Every structure is written in structure tokens, then in C-alpha cells.
Amino acid sequence: MRPIRSSEEQHRRFDSFAVMAAGCDNIGLSADQRDLYTLIDAVVTDVQAASPPFACRAGCNACCYTPPIVTSLEWQALHRHLLTLPTETQRQIVSNAEALRPLAPQLQAKRQARLTPDAPPLPSATLQCPMLVDGQCSVYRARPAICRVFGFFAHTLPDGARFFGSELALAHIQATMPPDLVLPKIEPFAERVGALHQGTGTQAYLPQWLWTHTLNGRISPRLDLSPAFN
Template sequence: MTEKTNDPYAEIDKAFFADGYRLAASNLDDKLAKNSLLMHLNTQYSVIDSLLDAFQHKVVASGARIDCRLGCSWCCHQQVLVMPAEMLLIVDFIEKNFDKETKGAILRRAVDKDENVKKLSPEKVLLAKIPCPLLRDGSCSVYQVRPMACRIYLSSNVDSCFQEFHHPEKPDIFPELFDFPLHAGRMLNGGLIHYLKEKGISIYENRLEKILRLLLTEPDKGTKWLMGEEDFSDGYEQVEDIVRLREKP
């Protein structure tokens, strides 16, 4: 007898998790070379972007709206958690597209945010509004390779984002986000994480600025991660508490 659930996303979550795992299994080999992993992430992002394009058309056709626009960066001041794989892609993009001065500025911003945030309690982290080190002139400087967490953060009401930015301490004020993109993207990433775990690769997520800082100052850490010699787990207790507080009803 099949157990019934009240979770309306239970079946959707299973489907996207399976899709994420199958996509990883078909694109990646046992050696997990850096180039194949970066190509896989680009493919996975293309999948979610196509899905979100269709979703946005459906939303607009229903008479609703999506308020996310170029230059709107209220959400770019909160804490973003990422997989090391996602940061490898971002750092690869930075190395190929930015000059020395720009790379230095990104690193300085990453160091500043990391130093500020790592001192905070998890509760204070969720209240802090510190710009992402990749934010430049109100826009994401690595938009093409932005992590999954940023791609699936779609708001139906920009005023709700504005209010949350200015009043993060008020639990009854929060961005009015669409649920479907959040579930789809997280589960696709979940499938990849499960595949990497099976291959003996660390699946720890961590703060974007922390991994960015490490990879920009010690590029060999990415290679060591793929070889199972680095896990980016420093400060993970703080990350676990951040996740727990975010999921708290």
C-alpha cells in the first residue's frame, strides 16, 4: 500500500531529484575531470533556465507577474549557500573574463564579507544585509554562471523584497517567492550532490564568499576537492544552523 502524503511537492521533488541524478550520471565519468564537471553544470543550468522560461510564460499568461528585473538586487545582500562545484564554475568564469584589477576587487569583497559573517551567530547572519562580492553596479557580474540558489529565487512582488531588506528582523515580512522554481532547482542540485557523494566527493555546501575566497587565493583547492582531499567544511556548523533556522516554520 502506497503511503499518502500531504506534501503537494512530494512527487515533483522525487522527479527532479531523479532528473538531476540521471543528468549527472550521463555527463560525468568516474574520474570527475574539472572540465566535464563545468560542462555538466552549464547543461544543468540550461535545463533549469528553460524550465523557468516556460514557468514565467505560464505565470504571465495567468495574469500574475514576476518582478525580478536587471538592476534589482535586494536579494543579493543576503546569505547564499553554494556547492563547491558551482564556485569552480564561477571562478573559472572570473579567470577567463576579468582583468587583474577586477579579480582583486572581487577577492577583497569576498574577504571582507567572509570576515564579517563568520563572526556572527546564525541568527545574526540571517539579519545581515551585506552585498554579494560578485555584485557590481547593482547587477551580478557573473550572471551567466550564477549559482542555482540565485536562478530559482523568483519574486512575485518586489515591494516584499524591499520590505524584507529593510526589516529583516520582522518574521512576518518575507519575500513573496514562487515555490515551484525553488523545489525544482534544489532537487536538481540534490541529484548532483547524491551522485558526487557516491563518487566519494564532499557534498558540503558553504557560504558563497567563503568558498570564493578560498578558490581565488588557493586555486589548487578545487583540484584537491575533486580528488577527495578538500571538503570546504570549515565553519559548516554555522551553515547547518543557518539552514535549520531558514527551514523553521
């Protein structure tokens, strides 16, 4: 299917979204144009409208097997949403996280490597996201930025752009969409997450945040943006 916009027009639209990202002052709080999550969702909607259909959509969990690194502000939005979930759902999420405890040393080593300048990256871990309940994302409305952009954005590399998504999603694009397909660049949005995060806490893998916010088998109501991860 041909895109409904020219590549030039799509470049202009994505450039304007990138400019808007610099004006966002919160992550998952205001649900308006100042909210980076709201803007990312608008970009994804624009991508989908221009070149439907994409493989990535709500209800698919093909990408939910590599733990995302989550900033404190993203966790703040997640934590607030988690507290609104039914007790049984909270207990299932906590149980899922506890099942991953044997991987705690590996995740902490990976976290420390990410936080240490010039440290070589460690191999990625493969594990089911603890937020998956019955195969569905239980926190979809509050999911982190990386989950929102996955499958719809591209990295900018010295040798060109590279699709940011699963091999399955890439194969779908290559089989069904034109070679001149334009995708938004992830960098302006990732950089804004980093800028808003500065001085607000720390970052860690999603299971680590859950391990430090558990009380009596449920999500603890107490929010800690700089817990002692170990």
C-alpha cells in the same frame, strides 16, 4: 494581466519539468537538457512567458544581500566562470570578499549549524554579495541555483505553498497577477542539487568559497572542492 495558460495546464507543465530534474546529471557543465542550470532557466522562461512581467530580472540586485549557501559542484561552475573574467573584475570581487572577513566567525557558525543534523538555524546575515560589481552580478551566467529560482518558485509547506522570493517581488505578484497564479515547486530542483552534490565535496557560503580561492588579489586557478573553512 491574465495568464496565457490555465492553472491546470501550468501544473502539468511544471510537473513535467520536475520529472526532467531527476534526469539531470550535472550542474552548470553541459549547457543542455542534462544540465540542471539549463533546466531551471527553462522553467523560469516558461513562468515568465505564462504570466509576464515579473519583478525579478537580470540587472536587479534587490535579493543580493543574504549570502547563499553553495555546494561544491555549484562552486566548480562558478570558479570556472570566475577565471574567465577580466583581471580588474576578479580583483574587485576579491576585494569585496575581503571586506567581509570580519564576518568570517559568524558565517562559519552558520555553516556548521547547517551541516549539523537537528541544529537550530542561526539568524540570517545581511551583507552585499561579493559578486556584485557596480551593482551588477558579475557571474550571472554561472550564478548558483538558489539565485536562479529566487522570485519564480514556491516552497511546499504543510499549510500550502509559499512564494520563494523577496517581499518586493511578492508585493508585485499580489498587485499585478491573478490569485490562482501557479508557480513551480522548488523541492525537485533543490533535491537534485543535493543528490548530485553527495560525495563530491562540501558546502559553504559564497564568501567562504572566495576566501579559500584567492591568490595575489585574484581568483586562484586551483580548484579545491573540500577546503578547510575557518
